[in-house]
Amino acid sequence: MAGHDIKAYHPGSEVVSANSIWTATGIPERGPQLIAEVHDGFPINYLESLASELNISAPVLAGHLGMSRPTLHRRLKAGRLSTKESDRLHQAAQVLTSSTGLFEGNQAAAWIWMLAPQLALGGMRPIEMLGTYVGAEAVRDLIGQLEHGVCV
Template sequence: MSIVSEKTKRSGQGKYTVEKLLGIETADNLKLAKKVEAGFSFGALERVGKTAGLSLETLRGAVRITPRTLTRRRKEKKLSPEESDRLVSVSRLLAQTFELFEGNTEAAMRWFQSPNRALNGQSPIEVAATETGAREVENLIGRLEHGVFT
């Protein structure tokens, strides 16, 4: 079971999971890792953007794909394993953000794209471009879930 699936099962929700955002079916993290190693289809990137209401340009930046590489990936219809892994990371944060805002996607996306004092004035999507930054955003979401607003 993936991290987000586990969390959302505990909360009794689960409308937003990494798997649902990516449009894949997987029962656990090992199966997800295999899919990442194979590289997701380009459609997975488009699906996450559409579901989250993010432009492909914004999502491209969060997954660290250059404009030229994005064009190439669109033609190849496939993401690299590294890009796929970063897409999972961003999708995990998006799912957690949607759950934090109890499914209010508009408010969730406004928060996810707005500067945040707890992130030194950067938006969560900007910080999420690296694994270390993604962990910091995840920590912030956890603090907010528990009412710690610093």
């Protein structure tokens, strides 16, 4: 389709189920509470809860978010993430929610997809791209394209 650009996918305010990542982890999805908590730094239990939901360890998830083990150790002692780390964790939860939506609520299928190399992402695994805004946006764009039947 020469001359037609694929538009970036921007998640809307879709209805989330009661057993969503947001409910299971306690991470606020949006609104004033989210803004305040990101600013103050999420409690470390949000990272631990999301890792538990994904059946991986907190250090593995932290690594995918660009956090070193010594930094994670300091955050565990302090009980809070930094503002930037909180923002990345929320971004990861958004991507995971979108991938679950791609698989019609099947979190296991979404997680398998997140761990598999994707040709449309240059052979990278979506989970490996969650440490940066640009990487997470690329994953969200791919999810949107797949949801809309765009051949990628």
